[in-house]
Structure formats: structure tokens, C-alpha cells
Amino acid sequence: MSNIKIFNDKQIRTSWDDEKEEWLFSVVDIVGVLTDSPNPRKYWSVLKTRLKKEGSELATNCSQLKLQSADGKFYNQDVLDTKGIFRLIQSIPSPKAEPFKVWLAQVGSERLDEIADPEKAMQRGVEYYRVKGYPEEWITQRMMAIKIRKDLTAEWQERGITQEKDYAILTNEMTKAWSGLGIKEYKNLKNLKKENLRDNMTDIELVLNMLAEVTTTTLSKQEQPTTFADNKKVARRGGSVAKNAKLDYEKETGIKAISTVNADNKNLLTVKKTKKRKL
DSSP: OTTTTEEEEEEEEEEEEEETTEEEEHHHHHHHHOOOOHHHHHHHHHHHHHHHTTTSSSSOOOOEEEEOOOOSSSEEEEEHHHHHHHHHHSSSOOOTTHHHHHHHHHHHHHEEEEEEHHHHHHHHHHHHHHHHTOOOOHHHHHHHHHHHHHHHHHHHHHOOOOOOHHHHHHHHHHHHHHHSOOOOHHHTTOOSSSSSSSGGGOOOHHHHHHHHHHHHHHHHHHOOOOSSHHHHHHHHHHHHHHHHHHHHHHHHHHHOSSOOOGGGGGGGOOOOOOOOOOO
């Protein structure tokens, strides 16, 4: 969620550069917003070629980062900082230019506020889910899940895990250990494509996933694994703790913990009063 910004209901992929303390924005996403082009990638390719011929430094100043695409995979994408985006706007005639400039300034201001006061980031997260129509009880769980996830990724960074693909592998190992499903299988069960899996979990699924993550974090801090293989083993063990809790939950309640429910039915994401039934 934190690396996706919304302008006029359209998603813009971003990445925060800690060293330079500035946002980097997906050029293709912004071109799509400003032009409403059905093929913003091609639009940008043509524009970039023209800018190079004109001697503009804008195209050469583009960096490339791996950003997640609609198919869930990460690909190198052209990105620009805020200054570069302002120059890009000048190259694209669009009635959205002025409101977009205001939006850019707001995004930068909000990030600086969040650095100074992390609680503001959480507050914005709450408002984001409220606007989307999620139940209040679910939002409370989701905010806690975000914190626990950040703790886990910070611990993985301490263990030398820095690549997105490695985070994905470890997450998949841990999730499969507790749920019996890999991430792709889990998303297929819930009929998801590019949507965030956690944003489509029921509250019990979130709780079990949090238990897996907090256990993995604790074990990693205690044992300080030095190889990727050892980190995978720790992730599986953390997931196994949640698996045992899942089995106990199902035995006592008679309800399957893993659900096909997704955010299309937000009112079903929280536990409702039900009769105990046989599994």
C-alpha cells in the first residue's frame, strides 16, 4: 500500500529513496494519468525519443527501478524524482497538469510529516481503508498487521535480505507453512489477480498470518541466520506455529480458517455470530 499513490482513482507506483529523502515515481503511470492514453508505455517511448532528439536531459535523467506490474512480477521501469516529474508535465499538454502539480506537492509533504511522526502514516492508512468501506474491526487488525510486517522485513534486512524476489520467496515459504497454500494458490482461491492478498484476508486469516510473521521475526532475532537457506527454515518454523493455532481454531470452532471471501464482500471479512459446524 505504502508504495502505491492514488490520483483521481488511478494508481501511481512509487518508491522512497531514503538516501536522497525523495519520492521516485513511475513515468509510465504518470503518463497514463495525464494523457488517458490506452497505451501509456508506447506514448512514453515516443515522447522519450522526441525529447532525446531535442537534446532534453529529461529522458537521460530517468533511473530504473524494479516495480511490480499487473501480473504480480517485478520489472525494470523508468522512474523520475519530483523535479523530473514537473519537467515531464511541461512536455505533456494536459488539463490535469495543475491539479497533478498540487497532488505532487501534497505527496511530498505527507511523506515528510510521516518521517517526523510515524503515527500520521498509520492514520492515513486507517482513512484509506475507511474510504474503501472496510469494517472498523477489520481495519484495526490490518493496521497491526502492517506494523508486524514492517518489523519482519526490517529483521530480514538485518539478515542481509534486500531483494524483492527474496522477500517474496520467504513470504511464500512462511505462508505455505501455516495455510497450506503458496501465495499464488492463496490468491487464486480468493479469485485475486494483482490485488494485495492481506487486503483480502478475513480477520482470522490476518491474525494467523500475523502470528506467523511475529514468530518468524522473534526466531530470526534469536538465531540470526546468516544464509538464505537458513532464513527459509526460520520462515517455515514461524509459519508452523501459526499452522498449529489454525488447527486448534478449526477444531474448537468447527470453522475453516482459510476462506474464499475477498474484499468484494467486505462485510464478511470480520467474524460473525455463527453456529459451530462440523468441518
